[in-house]
Amino acid sequence: MNPIVKVNCLKHFYPDKTEVHLCGLEFLVNPGERVVILGPNGAGKTTLISHILGLLKAVDGEVKVLGMDPYKNFEKVRKYIGVVFQNVDEQIIGPTVYDDIAFTMRNDKVDKNEIDKRVREIAALLKIEDILNKIPHYLSGGQKKKVALAGAIANKPKILVMDEPFNSLDVSSKSDILFLLNKINKEFGITLIITTHDLDIVPEIADKIYLISDGKIISGEGPRELFSNVGIFEDVGLEPPILSKLFHSLREEGINVKIPVNIKEAKEQLLSVINYKKV
Amino acid sequence: MHHLAEIDNISITGNSVIHNLKAVSKMIFALFILISIVVSDSIVHIGGIMLILIGILVFSRIPLKTVGVLVLYPAFFSLVFALIMMQQSFEHGLIVIFKAVGAALNMILLITTTSYVDIFRVLSLFLPKLLVDIFLFTYRALFIFIDQIENLIKSMRLRGGYRAFNIFANLKNVAGAIGVMVIHSIDMSNRMYQIFSLRGYSGGIINWHEDKKFKLLDFLYVLISIIILAGVIVF
Amino acid sequence: MSHIHISDGVISAFWGLGGYLIVGLIIFLILRKVEKTDLKKKIPMTGVVAALMIVGMSVPLGPLPVHLSLAVLSAIIAGPALGFIAIFVVNFLLAFFGHGGMTIVGLNTIIIGAEAFVGSMLFRLLSKKLTPFKSASIATAIGVIVSMTMMIGLIGITTGGYEVFLHKFLDHHHEVEHSNEGVHQKHEDGHLQQQHGGEYNEEGHDVKDVKFLFFSGWTAIVIILLLGIFTESMGTGLIVKFFNKIRPDITGESNTAVTDK
Numbered sequence: 001m002n003p004i005v006k007v008n009c010l011k012h013f014y015p016d017k018t019e020v021h022l023c024g025l026e027f028l029v030n031p032g033e034r035v036v037i038l039g040p041n042g043a044g045k046t047t048l049i050s051h052i053l054g055l056l057k058a059v060d061g062e063v064k065v066l067g068m069d070p071y072k073n074f075e076k077v078r079k080y081i082g083v084v085f086q087n088v089d090e091q092i093i094g095p096t097v098y099d100d101i102a103f104t105m106r107n108d109k110v111d112k113n114e115i116d117k118r119v120r121e122i123a124a125l126l127k128i129e130d131i132l133n134k135i136p137h138y139l140s141g142g143q144k145k146k147v148a149l150a151g152a153i154a155n156k157p158k159i160l161v162m163d164e165p166f167n168s169l170d171v172s173s174k175s176d177i178l179f180l181l182n183k184i185n186k187e188f189g190i191t192l193i194i195t196t197h198d199l200d201i202v203p204e205i206a207d208k209i210y211l212i213s214d215g216k217i218i219s220g221e222g223p224r225e226l227f228s229n230v231g232i233f234e235d236v237g238l239e240p241p242i243l244s245k246l247f248h249s250l251r252e253e254g255i256n257v258k259i260p261v262n263i264k265e266a267k268e269q270l271l272s273v274i275n276y277k278k279v
Numbered sequence: 280m281h282h283l284a285e286i287d288n289i290s291i292t293g294n295s296v297i298h299n300l301k302a303v304s305k306m307i308f309a310l311f312i313l314i315s316i317v318v319s320d321s322i323v324h325i326g327g328i329m330l331i332l333i334g335i336l337v338f339s340r341i342p343l344k345t346v347g348v349l350v351l352y353p354a355f356f357s358l359v360f361a362l363i364m365m366q367q368s369f370e371h372g373l374i375v376i377f378k379a380v381g382a383a384l385n386m387i388l389l390i391t392t393t394s395y396v397d398i399f400r401v402l403s404l405f406l407p408k409l410l411v412d413i414f415l416f417t418y419r420a421l422f423i424f425i426d427q428i429e430n431l432i433k434s435m436r437l438r439g440g441y442r443a444f445n446i447f448a449n450l451k452n453v454a455g456a457i458g459v460m461v462i463h464s465i466d467m468s469n470r471m472y473q474i475f476s477l478r479g480y481s482g483g484i485i486n487w488h489e490d491k492k493f494k495l496l497d498f499l500y501v502l503i504s505i506i507i508l509a510g511v512i513v514f
Numbered sequence: 515m516s517h518i519h520i521s522d523g524v525i526s527a528f529w530g531l532g533g534y535l536i537v538g539l540i541i542f543l544i545l546r547k548v549e550k551t552d553l554k555k556k557i558p559m560t561g562v563v564a565a566l567m568i569v570g571m572s573v574p575l576g577p578l579p580v581h582l583s584l585a586v587l588s589a590i591i592a593g594p595a596l597g598f599i600a601i602f603v604v605n606f607l608l609a610f611f612g613h614g615g616m617t618i619v620g621l622n623t624i625i626i627g628a629e630a631f632v633g634s635m636l637f638r639l640l641s642k643k644l645t646p647f648k649s650a651s652i653a654t655a656i657g658v659i660v661s662m663t664m665m666i667g668l669i670g671i672t673t674g675g676y677e678v679f680l681h682k683f684l685d686h687h688h689e690v691e692h693s694n695e696g697v698h699q700k701h702e703d704g705h706l707q708q709q710h711g712g713e714y715n716e717e718g719h720d721v722k723d724v725k726f727l728f729f730s731g732w733t734a735i736v737i738i739l740l741l742g743i744f745t746e747s748m749g750t751g752l753i754v755k756f757f758n759k760i761r762p763d764i765t766g767e768s769n770t771a772v773t774d775k
Contacts, residue, residue, distance in 0.1 A: 062295030091474045095396035353521045353612035378523030383612030390610045416561020424569045458756030468559035
């Protein structure tokens, strides 16, 4: 299968002279995959996705999206990508929610009736039909995130890129967004590329995880493989997931358990240990 | 600056007859009333228009306290000029004040019953699309900055960087706060442009579209303003 | 600072319309250039700069009866052309709140736009030799003086204010028709004339008798104007100095040899 996104050893200089190198493993994303990019603050996550989006030109290295250089073919590539940035206040420009969701389609000269149909479909999917006529400024953080997401997927992109989508959301909104992301990935086959440092939700949304630290792309494994290696998180300055830490410490006590990636697995592991003891 | 947010809220959440009129009707009304005030030289005429405007504001359930605070500003600055003119004639000076307050009431009626977004939509009919875009970006950025500057000033005060009579220190620290905002704002505008490019932006965010049909009340509202203008000119 | 805080009806609508026409032409020409070039990416920045100006005006400076306008700063950041548009947007939006009449928006834009243009051009010249703080302060001070001169001149011409001052300060005795019909304006050969109702005091007055609220005399006027120039120039200088240390690319000063310490 040809990867839909490929990044290899990237180099970039910012106006304030900050240099970013991202080498190590090749960053590969396959169609329909859910990829999470993890790393501490300043690791280069935003730089990486800015290059994928064609917003930055790499000084050195290779960036390919759908086989094209996204910077040189910006207008072509952008039609296949939906994006939700960290601060959605800067992204929502439509005077009303309806206008914002329709924004990209209007710019792409999609037929008015088709626009209306799609806006209402997306709004129903994300359960925001009741706020279509509202002014975005007055919505809650979670609602704004949904509006931004609706705007990003309205034109049926192949890839959805999200930069820290779970920041400043309460637990309920977080799980809402998680559910919706998995739904659109499953139903529409949209490839997801998400940056976050919220490790506890990563297993719910990742097929593959890339860990970035100190300019190196360290890992490209699934959550199970990566979370079994607690030490790697500590090396890059990230707090490992609580479940990983707990079960790793149990293993250090000589208890034979596998490292779970979610509560269900953790429960099964614990029950098997307790049953073992009973016997 | 909190007036901006307050007025935005009043214009959106209000549900009076005037709130529910089309933005076009309200802007035409405001235009004819403004012309009436500007061309008139009669205290009686201008006073009458002011009473009508206050009546409409009350009818629309707009808090008069908010209106009063906003009207103080033009009243004060017109007073300066009126005092000069009063040295020729008391009536002349009074007309200056009446015109200022009347024109302000007229604008306040418009912005408290019509959301900025609807006003921009009407403007998009005859202004260049890039200019209307700038209006919209300004509007969005304002609400972001209002929060930011309030927090910055609060933080300055808490850290002793802002004291009532320490002019030089205040200026220096306020300059620092604005400097921070300049940097944030430039980065923000770059990010905004990036995201809008990704969404295919090429100018022209707001589209004029019919969301409310013209009702009899819209025509009546405009007719009232035409009658007032005619009355001012004829009498 | 030189924003005319005069409301509608004081300056003749014809002057106001003239202001709008001139501003309309300038904006049309600027936007045509923007459409053709890569300047479109600065459209969000223009809006952001306009918002910054409005917010900057609302920042209290303690007991000073003036506020920052940041017009020169906006032209330094966004360029004089888009800075001019930002100034128009600001004046237009402020007029909705009664900060200056709606009919005066065009005139205000021309005056403050001139300040921004002169200030930003001077800043570019001076920054090659002086530190960012000095070049921004001096450029802003000169820009403000230019706009203040224009403002005073415009008010004088459009309202016949010069007549009032002439009557008062130069002891000229003019025959004025007495009328009890109130104030009305008459245009003769394109010049605005005012005929004032009531008795005209022919004794003549001195400068010191002119009252502006609790100030009196030219001293008071000059003090206020100087305060405005000082605040705006110092404020702009300090802001430019501040962000120039962190982001010299904003003013394009990254290669200047002269830096503030």
